[in-house]
Amino acid sequence: GENVEQHPSTLSVQEGDSAVIKCTYSDSASNYFPWYKQELGKGPQLIIDIRSNVGEKKDQRIAVTLNKTAKHFSLHITETQPEDSAVYFCAASKGGNTPLVFGKGTRLSVIA
């Protein structure tokens, strides 16, 4: 089955700097790759996703890139702000009724 590895497990950046979180997946049939942000005590929130027919997607300060050949995808956050501090999860699936397989999460701390 699918296996998703996520790195780093913790990340500290200065406010205004960029943050990058990377994930690799094992199943070449996976075609949907979402990213979630989880704030303390809350449920994860879908912040951006990408499908295998696209190499990059942007939404304001966040972007996701996908390399199907290497089977990895990354989340990029630019101009980080303290409110970006949270745990971020990547996931992968083959779509349809197949459950998402999640990475173990990255705790991002943005230092003011």
Add this chain to the structure above:
Amino acid sequence: SQTIHQWPATLVQPVGSPLSLECTVEGTSNPNLYWYRQAAGRGLQLLFYSVGIGQISSEVPQNLSASRPQDRQFILSSKKLLLSDSGFYLCAWARRRGEQYFGPGTRLTVT
């Protein structure tokens, strides 16, 4: 728009007591539904998922069970709670295209 509800928000139960957590979704029909558990500071463990009424797939053998009595209702149950059942329980719904949305969660403490 779609909304997902979970209740209760917090729950403290003694070991050996029963459990019933409820999740409902509004604004969509025939969603895929999921139960996850998250231990403190840890990742998301998929417990059960359902692609339709009465259809339940179990991912992890344990003393928990799930039921889907209505299209947009998903219930997580236990007959006798263990200390190890403590955690943050999250319900989620998903479109067939894959986008998945989580509820606010229930914090369960078994004492």
